[in-house]
Amino acid sequence: MERSLLVASTFCFLLGLAYTVYALRARHFRPSRFNLSAIFCGFVLQSAFLYLRGEKVRACPVTNLFEVLIFLSWSIVLLYLVVGPAYRLSLLGAFTSPMVFVFQLFALLAPIDRPAAPRAHHSSLLELHAALSVMAYGAFALGCVAGVMYLVQERQLKSHQLHSIFFHLPPIHDLAVAITRLLFAGFALLTVGLFAGFLVGVPMLKVVIGEAVWLAYAAILLGEWMKKISPRRFAVLAVAAFAFALVTLSGLNLLGGK
Amino acid sequence: MNIVCLGLSHRTASVEQREKFAIAESELGSAACRLSTTDGLGECVVISTCNRVEVYAAAPDAGFALAALRRFFAERATADDTAFYQADATESIRHLFRVVSGLESMVLGETEILGQVKKAYQAACDAGATGRHLNKFFQRAFNVAKEVRTKTNITRGSTSxxxxxxxxxxxxxxxxxxxxxxxxxxxxxxxxxxxxxxxxxxxxxxxxxxxxxxxxxxxxxxxxxxxxxxxxxxxxxxxxxxxxxxxxxxxxxxxxxxxxxxxxxxxxxxxxxxxxxxxxxxxxxxxxxxxxxxxxxxxxxxxxxSLEVRRADLALCEQMIERHVAEFGVWLAKSHLPPLERGAHLAKRLAAS
Known part of the structure; x- marks a missing residue:
């Protein structure tokens, strides 16, 4: 049942991906209700899966890499549904679907759904640490998507080659603002998550890895705040930092559990 | 019932000729009302923009209606016959659908014309010059324009x-x-x-x-x-x-x-x-x-x-328009039938499908 929900959810995101590819090939790229509906259905199915999994493990379902990837995908979609319309970034959905599809497909195909070792005691702080940290990664993922949109828009503006997608991307200035806000939101969530982890006493190596990601984003945001980096570099760094965060995420998981 | 159209546009007449026939926006309703009371003309809409002056009428006899429309233009000014174009039946339906979609505009795909036609139709409505046929005709035209604009690239980008x-x-x-x-x-x-x-x-x-x-x-x-x-x-x-x-x-x-x-x-x-x-x-x-x-x-x-992108979608727009022309033609052909026969037609279509 659980897995069927996830497969159905992944299929919804595949539909979103298919629409994006079709629209790009047909040079007829525009926000579509179809894409939003596919994302929303995928989100509902994801939520149902996570609820069932949470009931099963009697905890926030982030106990192994498989669950972390699904929870991360869920966070990305949740944030998209919240910030997408608010910042008129409707096309964020077209870029979000492919990313979420890849995460979920990998989670489904790779042999990573191994039961985690049972925990000695239940700690709500530990749950908070895990949930907030993964949600922070969700915000960083969306920042990365907005960064890619910025770079696509910037490239077209610089090269004077305006393709179909250009007319449907938000203004480049709005994208720069969206990246900043998403990264700040992720940074705030990660800060609280790490603090909760510090209080509960997670292993030192995990803290160090988490802090490395925290420091990377802190440096980027500080550079942006002090206006030391151009918006273009900021977008590149948002993409690069998320790639780094993803690597650390799998590294953290090798260390096991939460 | 027939729908006919008579008018002149940037394609057939010079600006000197067009300006002689131009009608002020405030007079569109009264002109349509006056025409609709002419013998043999039941419903009328008068459109006047800088690029075209056109009159659409619904009447049982197309020839009679076109003659009445010609008299209407002749009362305002004189011009060569070559400056005018006329259409009846399917041709007039196609023409309005193309006009509101921007395919007949000086700049292909411009959107201002839709607003101008909407205003002209509203003026005729307010003056009581429209009825069942032209109401349906213009509403369908606005739907066609919307579909063409949203499903094709005909309004994409800017051209100046x-x-x-x-x-x-x-x-x-x-x-x-x-x-x-x-x-x-x-x-x-x-x-x-x-x-x-x-x-x-x-x-x-x-x-x-x-x-x-x-x-x-x-x-x-x-x-x-x-x-x-x-x-x-x-x-x-x-x-x-x-x-x-x-x-x-x-x-x-x-x-x-x-x-x-x-x-x-x-x-x-x-x-x-x-x-x-x-x-x-x-x-x-x-x-x-x-x-x-x-x-x-x-x-x-x-x-x-942008203009190339618009031109590339011209065939697609025309395909969409043709589908609507055929559908509206079917509706128009049946619109004069008594209710019982219309019911029989509908039953036949349902049985066939």
């Missing part, structure tokens, strides 16, 4: 240099409400472009020109401020959009002049529109982070590209 510049500015800054514009060289093209930017919300115009008097005059016209030509780069910092159109024989906007300004601007982009030939801006400026430079050729190329 000024409009392309404004579109690009909006793609860079979003709303132009907080944008400041600097004009270097008070030429006609730069003035038109500045006016287009102002109409979309830009404000605070600075004008700099070799002849300071001309700069003062243009600044006064645009509600801006004139600055001395040798001081323009000192005033560039607050500007978001720079329009260059001087007659200088060499580039006056260079990396060296822009670089210190960009350092102070931090993350605010700078959009430079170079309308001058020879160019006012060194092309190397476009390589700088946050600077977007467009010269007259690149703006013209984008305008041309």
């Amino acid at each position: 240099v000024g409009a392309v510049a404004v579109d690009l500015a909006e793609k860079i800054f979003g709303k132009l409400n907080s944008c400041k514009v600097m004009i270097l060289g008070a030429g006609e093209t730069s003035e038109l472009t500045a006016r287009a930017l102002l109409s979309r919300g830009a404000h605070s115009i600075f004008v700099s020109n070799r002849s300071h008097d001309r700069a003062v005059a243009l600044a006064a016209e645009l509600g801006g401020r004139a600055i001395h030509f040798d001081k323009w780069h000192d005033e560039l910092l607050p500007a978001d959009i720079l329009i260059g159109s001087t007659a200088a024989p060499h580039a006056i906007v260079t990396r060296e002049k822009i670089a210190p300004v960009m350092r102070q601007r931090k993350d605010r982009p700078l959009f430079i529109i170079d309308l001058a030939v020879p160019r006012d801006v060194d092309p190397a400026v476009n390589e700088m982070d946050g600077v977007y430079l467009y010269d007259i050729d690149s703006l013209k190329a984008i305008a041309g590209q």
Whole structure:
């Protein structure tokens, strides 16, 4: 049942991906209700899966890499549904679907759904640490998507080659603002998550890895705040930092559990 | 019941001929009302824009209706018969669907015509000049226009240099409400472009020109401020959009002049529109982070590209229109049948499907 929900959810995101590819090939790229509906259905199915999994493990379902990837995908979609319309970034959905599809497909195909070792005691702080940290990664993922949109828009503006997608991307200035806000939101969530982890006493190596990601984003945001980096570099760094965060995420998981 | 159309447009008549037949917007309703009371004409809509004057009528006899419409035009002025076109049955349906979709416009795909036709139809409605047939006809036409606009690229991009510049500015800054514009060289093209930017919300115009008097005059016209030509780069910092159109024989906007300004601007982009030939801006400026430079050729190329994109979708638009023409033709053919026969037709269609 659980897995069927996830497969159905992944299929919804595949539909979103298919629409994006079709629209790009047909040079007829525009926000579509179809894409939003596919994302929303995928989100509902994801939520149902996570609820069932949470009931099963009697905890926030982030106990192994498989669950972390699904929870991360869920966070990305949740944030998209919240910030997408608010910042008129409707096309964020077209870029979000492919990313979420890849995460979920990998989670489904790779042999990573191994039961985690049972925990000695239940700690709500530990749950908070895990949930907030993964949600922070969700915000960083969306920042990365907005960064890619910025770079696509910037490239077209610089090269004077305006393709179909250009007319449907938000203004480049709005994208720069969206990246900043998403990264700040992720940074705030990660800060609280790490603090909760510090209080509960997670292993030192995990803290160090988490802090490395925290420091990377802190440096980027500080550079942006002090206006030391151009918006273009900021977008590149948002993409690069998320790639780094993803690597650390799998590294953290090798260390096991939460 | 037949739907007929008689009129003249930019394709068949010169502006001198069209202006003789033009009808003021405030008179469209009364003209339609007067026509609809003519013997043999039940329903009428009169459309008058700068590019066309057309009358649509629903009547049982097409020949009789067209003759009445010809008399209506003859009362207003005289013109060669070649200036007019007429259509009945399927042809008139196709014509209106093409007109509202922008396929008959001077600039392919322009959208202003839809609003103008809507106003003309509303005026006729308010004057009681329309009935069941024209109501259905015009409502269907508006649906066709909506479908064509949303499902094809027929309205994609802009087709004039000024409009392309404004579109690009909006793609860079979003709303132009907080944008400041600097004009270097008070030429006609730069003035038109500045006016287009102002109409979309830009404000605070600075004008700099070799002849300071001309700069003062243009600044006064645009509600801006004139600055001395040798001081323009000192005033560039607050500007978001720079329009260059001087007659200088060499580039006056260079990396060296822009670089210190960009350092102070931090993350605010700078959009430079170079309308001058020879160019006012060194092309190397476009390589700088946050600077977007467009010269007259690149703006013209984008305008041309938009037109090409629109033309490429022409066949698709026509396909959509043909489908609607056929569907509406079927409805019109059955509309004169008594209710019982209409019911029988519907039952037959349902059985067939």
